Amino acid sequence: MKFTIQRDNLVQSIQDVMKAVSSRTTIPILTGIKMIANEEGVTLTGSDSDISIESYIPVEEEDQQIVDVQQSGGVVLQAKFFSEIVKKLPLDTVEIEVMGQYQTVIRSGKAEFNLNGLDPAEYPHLPTIEEENVFKVPTDLLKTLIRQTVFAVSTSETRPILTGVNWKVEHDELNCIATDSHRLAMRKAKIELGSDASYNVVIPGKSLNELSKILDDNNELVEIVITENQVLFKAKHLLFFSRLLEGNYPDTSRLIPTEKKTELELVTKDFLQAIDRASLLAREGRNNVVKLSTLEAGTIEVSSNSPEIGKVVEEIQSGKVEGEELKISFSAKYMMDALKVLEGPEISVQFTGAMRPFVIRPVNDDTILQLILPVRTY
Amino acid sequence: MKFTIQRDNLVQSIQDVMKAVSSRTTIPILTGIKMIANEEGVTLTGSDSDISIESYIPVEEEDQQIVDVQQSGGVVLQAKFFSEIVKKLPLDTVEIEVMGQYQTVIRSGKAEFNLNGLDPAEYPHLPTIEEENVFKVPTDLLKTLIRQTVFAVSTSETRPILTGVNWKVEHDELNCIATDSHRLAMRKAKIELGSDASYNVVIPGKSLNELSKILDDNNELVEIVITENQVLFKAKHLLFFSRLLEGNYPDTSRLIPTEKKTELELVTKDFLQAIDRASLLAREGRNNVVKLSTLEAGTIEVSSNSPEIGKVVEEIQSGKVEGEELKISFSAKYMMDALKVLEGPEISVQFTGAMRPFVIRPVNDDTILQLILPVRTY
Numbered sequence: 001m002k003f004t005i006q007r008d009n010l011v012q013s014i015q016d017v018m019k020a021v022s023s024r025t026t027i028p029i030l031t032g033i034k035m036i037a038n039e040e041g042v043t044l045t046g047s048d049s050d051i052s053i054e055s056y057i058p059v060e061e062e063d064q065q066i067v068d069v070q071q072s073g074g075v076v077l078q079a080k081f082f083s084e085i086v087k088k089l090p091l092d093t094v095e096i097e098v099m100g101q102y103q104t105v106i107r108s109g110k111a112e113f114n115l116n117g118l119d120p121a122e123y124p125h126l127p128t129i130e131e132e133n134v135f136k137v138p139t140d141l142l143k144t145l146i147r148q149t150v151f152a153v154s155t156s157e158t159r160p161i162l163t164g165v166n167w168k169v170e171h172d173e174l175n176c177i178a179t180d181s182h183r184l185a186m187r188k189a190k191i192e193l194g195s196d197a198s199y200n201v202v203i204p205g206k207s208l209n210e211l212s213k214i215l216d217d218n219n220e221l222v223e224i225v226i227t228e229n230q231v232l233f234k235a236k237h238l239l240f241f242s243r244l245l246e247g248n249y250p251d252t253s254r255l256i257p258t259e260k261k262t263e264l265e266l267v268t269k270d271f272l273q274a275i276d277r278a279s280l281l282a283r284e285g286r287n288n289v290v291k292l293s294t295l296e297a298g299t300i301e302v303s304s305n306s307p308e309i310g311k312v313v314e315e316i317q318s319g320k321v322e323g324e325e326l327k328i329s330f331s332a333k334y335m336m337d338a339l340k341v342l343e344g345p346e347i348s349v350q351f352t353g354a355m356r357p358f359v360i361r362p363v364n365d366d367t368i369l370q371l372i373l374p375v376r377t378y
Numbered sequence: 379m380k381f382t383i384q385r386d387n388l389v390q391s392i393q394d395v396m397k398a399v400s401s402r403t404t405i406p407i408l409t410g411i412k413m414i415a416n417e418e419g420v421t422l423t424g425s426d427s428d429i430s431i432e433s434y435i436p437v438e439e440e441d442q443q444i445v446d447v448q449q450s451g452g453v454v455l456q457a458k459f460f461s462e463i464v465k466k467l468p469l470d471t472v473e474i475e476v477m478g479q480y481q482t483v484i485r486s487g488k489a490e491f492n493l494n495g496l497d498p499a500e501y502p503h504l505p506t507i508e509e510e511n512v513f514k515v516p517t518d519l520l521k522t523l524i525r526q527t528v529f530a531v532s533t534s535e536t537r538p539i540l541t542g543v544n545w546k547v548e549h550d551e552l553n554c555i556a557t558d559s560h561r562l563a564m565r566k567a568k569i570e571l572g573s574d575a576s577y578n579v580v581i582p583g584k585s586l587n588e589l590s591k592i593l594d595d596n597n598e599l600v601e602i603v604i605t606e607n608q609v610l611f612k613a614k615h616l617l618f619f620s621r622l623l624e625g626n627y628p629d630t631s632r633l634i635p636t637e638k639k640t641e642l643e644l645v646t647k648d649f650l651q652a653i654d655r656a657s658l659l660a661r662e663g664r665n666n667v668v669k670l671s672t673l674e675a676g677t678i679e680v681s682s683n684s685p686e687i688g689k690v691v692e693e694i695q696s697g698k699v700e701g702e703e704l705k706i707s708f709s710a711k712y713m714m715d716a717l718k719v720l721e722g723p724e725i726s727v728q729f730t731g732a733m734r735p736f737v738i739r740p741v742n743d744d745t746i747l748q749l750i751l752p753v754r755t756y
Binding site: 078081084085088089090104110111112113114115116273274276277280281308309310311312313314315316 | 456459462463466467468481482488489490491492493494651652654655658659686687688689690691692693694
């Protein structure tokens with residue numbers, strides 16, 4: 001293998017596939033990046049066997065030559081060293097040449113690195129995915145869907161299925177749900193499926209987080225292919241594979257209350273800041289708990305108390321207070337997580353009593369819903 | 379105590395004194411910030427008993443009212459909570475009022491915090507310093523002096539005196555020296571002493587680092603007062619006290635070679651980048667060691683070799699190569715540390731043999747010198 005490449009493109013590509021490379025792997029070759037050059041371009045692959053990422057650098061793009069391949073071939077190079085070296089090379093172009101025994105020379109200006117490489121044939125194969133049913137989602141919508149749900153997955157391995165986000169596809173609608181059993185995040189979106197296929201899968205939260213980091217902010221379409229145990233996201237010059245979690249995701253629909261006894265409308269930003277302040281003194285106390293009480297005349301009170309440190313009380317005007325009086329306690333962290341991902345300047349909070357889960361959603365928007373279980377303090 | 383204050387000024391002042399507050403102190407009241415208000419303004423104090431910082435907020439500055447003191451008094455508040463609370467208050471002004479038992483109310487808009495405070499009379503007194511001999515250094519020069527020496531102090535407590543920077547003042551010259559016994563940094567500067575006093579003290583590296591962070595980048599004069607066991611830096615509205623290290627600093631003057639057998643002149647930036655690249659593969663090997671060899675025709679070679687990973691070789695043009703041929707090995711980290719603080723586009727490196735300390739300094743500048751001990755590899 002021998003080629004010359006624009007350094008910026010190589011740096012970007014390495015950075016993308018590095019997202020899948022883990023230094024804590026039991027398969028030594030997976031600490032490396034596989035690089036294959038042929039007459040069409042250079043393909044890099046990184047994998048931790050849960051997530052696999054393939055990045056493709058074409059010979060030409062927009063009439064600009066990016067790669068000049070003098071000899072096809074391939075090698076696997078230690079990801080950590082390869083990425084640091086390429087970042088620090090002196091010139092804008094890099095020459096990479098594989099000699100005997102996968103000894104690899106990386107040359108730029110008067111700097112010359114010799115790295116011990118490995119045989120690319122020993123690198124595990126990526127899953128083969130039959131692209132029967134593909135659906136497409138614009139990149140920015142996909143990133144929003146992930147951001148609005150993935151934070152609510154469980155970080156505990158006691159119920160592994162809850163560490164993933166449940167994606168349900170049916171009737172041209174994608175429904176994403178995450179819960180750690182103390183709170184739940186749900187977001188729906190219309191998609192064009194082009195078939196009557198339906199899916200109900202669970203994608204690891206970690207995979208979605210990494211995918212979100214790699215995708216640029218634009219509205220180009222990402223193709224999504226779901227199989228029995230894998231999901232593939234195809235963006236421009238990029239393939240992102242993730243395994244799916246095995247097992248049945250709990251039926252969350254019955255968790256969501258259908259009635260309401262108290263309803264508040266609040267300015268999202270003001271409410272978020274008040275909770276943030278109240279949480280300053282709650283953090284040290286019982287599990288970061290703040291208290292919300294309805295007062296008279298459309299006012300609500302947010303408060304928190306840590307006997308050793310002090311207490312905080314703040315009043316907020318509510319645009320609308322309907323229904324029963326209420327005193328309720330909940331985790332400030334869960335509330336802030338939920339408020340941060342809700343779009344729209346005003347939110348509606350719907351309670352069905354101090355001990356029942358309550359719902360937060362933007363006013364006039366039923367595509368997104370956040371649910372929080374209160375904490376018993378009274 | 380009761381006063382109203384501009385939040386930004388209070389935030390800045392808290393941030394400054396927080397630099398001296400440690401959560402790992404054996405004196406509980408030192409986890410707090412002392413705040414005293416009188417008709418002239420508000421004074422905040424933080425201390426970890428090694429470093430003490432006093433920040434003063436005047437009632438008025440540049441015809442703008444900053445503080446409105448309704449009642450003099452004082453309190454000590456938990457630094458961590460006080461700083462987080464003030465940062466997150468909703469309005470630009472803050473009202474602070476101390477009630478009975480040092481219960482302190484912090485009010486801004488509709489948010490009201492009650493913090494348990496302590497009696498300021500129980501807060502340790504700052505050292506009293508007789509301001510007999512004061513010398514003045516512009517802030518930006520002081521920060522440069524610190525930056526160019528403090529990185530070379532020892533991080534090991536086996537010889538505590540080496541964790542400080544040796545400041546010697548004599549004949550209108552300040553000489554700052556730091557060494558960890560593997561490398562040495564020295565920087566001299568002319569100062570106006572206004573007396574024939576002379577000093578030879580050792581200031582903890584940590585104190586100088588914190589001082590440097592607090593000082594703004596400007597050329598206002600900082601007053602420096604040195605006593606037997608304390609040093610005081612006085613900047614605008616700010617007092618910074620540090621204890622001095624006890625013991626005699628080693629005589630470093632005989633470490634610095636007076637002759638040279640090989641001399642190179644190099645472009646600082648190119649040399650730094652080449653060392654940085656060579657260190658990528660050295661990091662994993664013996665103690666981050668790179669090798670430098672003189673070649674023919676004014677060329678030098680920087681190289682490094684880690685048998686398991688690979689090797690790197692780079693040639694650099696030297697503006698001047700005089701004297702004997704040389705092969706020498708040294709720590710890439712020490713060399714990069716030294717090159718990063720040397721000002722000037724070109725440096726001169728002067729060797730007296732492969733096993734002797736060598737000197738790096740800017741071409742045509744003898745106010746700064748960096749010295750590195752080589753590593754035996756041949």
